[in-house]
Amino acid sequence: MSNLMSNYSPLEVTFVKGEGCWLTDTKGDQYLDALSGIGVVNLGHCHPVITKNLIDQSQQLLHTSNVYRIGNQEKLAKELCTLAKMDKVFFSNSGAEANEAAIKIVRLFARSKDIEKPVILTANQGFHGRTMATLSATGQSKVQAGFAPLMSEFIHVNYDDIEAISDYQSNANVVAVMVEPIQGEAGIIIPKNDYLNKVQELCNKNGWLLILDGVQSCMGRTGKLFAHEHNQITPDILCLAKGLGNGVPIGACLAKGVASKMLTPGTHGSTFGGNPLVTSAALGVLDVFQNTNVLENVNKMSEYFRSEFDNKIKNNIAVKELRIKGLMIGIGLDSNIIDCSQLVKKALKDNLLINVTGTTIRMLPPLIITKEEIDILISKLIKLIST
Known part of the structure; x- marks a missing residue:
């Protein structure tokens, strides 16, 4: 047993x-x-570059905590932000935690606009994680079953339906839209070619933040390093994990502009997030993408x-x-x-x-x-x- x-x-x-x-x-x-550990081992099992990085780093230093500066973390942050055209990044241990960080950023953004009951629009059949906040953001009742009361600050709308989002323009509490570029857990649901572009247009028009959950669809999975590159857009917040570490637990919440300035000392943290070992693996992943x-x-x-x-x-x-x-x-x-x-x-x-x-x-x-x-x-x- x-x-x-x-x-x-x-x-x-x-x-x-x-x-x-x-x-x-x-x-x-x-x-x-044909599953890659559910979209994690994107570069294959035991890729020699990632394996070498892990071996070399494990013989030097595994962990110090974010009380101190971490060289690998700062290097990875610079490379990721350059590639994704973002300004800042917070490192976590998983996709759920990256999305959780995004939600906290939105809350702080709402407070800066004196909105006390902020609402994030998310999609039916979407999946964003299993923490209480990301579970509430997820648009699948089977995943939420048994965990009520959920957080009420999410409204679920139909995916790939721009009118469903447009209908909430008169709601003064809406501050962000959070969607997957392609819905993975729902069964690979691919939206219309211009869906993300239209979502961004609505966000820009209404002063909302656009959060893209690229945990499953990014890191090369769609033929671009980041899935939204097919649309030639850049979100306000981008969440990554899975393939970023090729099997080593790492998540990343990237942000640009006003969203990148919301987290200040003491507002968020992670004991293991972005430690020397996992960032060494992620640097290896980026190395492979850029040089092969x-x-x-x-x-x-x-x-x-x-x-x-x-x-x-x-x-x-x-x-x-x-x-x-x-x-x-x-x-x-x-x-x-x-x-x-x-x-x-x-x-x-x-x-x-x-x-x-x-x-x-x-x-x-x-x-x-x-x-x-x-x-x-x-x-x-x-x-x-x-x-």
Whole structure:
């Protein structure tokens, strides 16, 4: 009997080794990882650059706390802000904490405008984390179940519906809009090409802050380092995590302009946030993105997957839709034809790691995946949805 709390229901497999797109279990069997630890190991398991950074740093210094200056942290902050066109960054340990920091920044912004009951507009089916604030911001009742009373300072509107946001322009308490560039947990929901542009226009018009939760969609996942680069915009606040550390826990809340000036000494903090070890890993991640062809590979493999998959499923009536942006991949299925609840276990038996959200197969394969591995992935998927 396990001494772990029962909030997880892990599958009956334990992995002991990883390399690139592959994991090896205790029996020595290999699995194609099409999930990357839920969008975390973007550069593949045990990437040599990140591994070397971690080894070198672990032999020098692991932790000092933010009571003192941290060289790696300051270097990472400078590189991130330059790449993202932001002014300041707060480092945390996770995406939920990065989003929590964003929410606190908004609260302080509201106080500066003498707004005592600030409201943030967020999206139905969005996901922002499992702390009480980010849980309240999340637009999924199944995630919120059992945790009432929630924080009341969030109003959920339909995603990819600009009118739903526009309708709140007369509400004087609204101070920000918080959305994902692409909804990940909802099953890879990709908005219209100009949705984010129109959201930003409304924010600028009304003096609201635009918060983009790029925890899952950034760090190269869509073929750009940051997902909103496809729209040629820059938000007021950008939240990152997951792929930023390639497996090491790190989150980042970046801000520009007035939003970057809200946190002052004593208003927020994190014991472990941005320590020498995790920032060393993140610096390695940025190094790989800037000095290799990873992003080019994402775009090439995205088009290859689309064309090969479309060709293979022409006569498969179980597939309703392919939603893909870079290597964020959602395959919408007809639940009347196929039992989606069993797909994860069936895939595992065929040594394939995927996720299923509702009636959608969700995949976030490592960005270094090759054509040969895409072929293996598609072959296993066709077998999976044809049985």
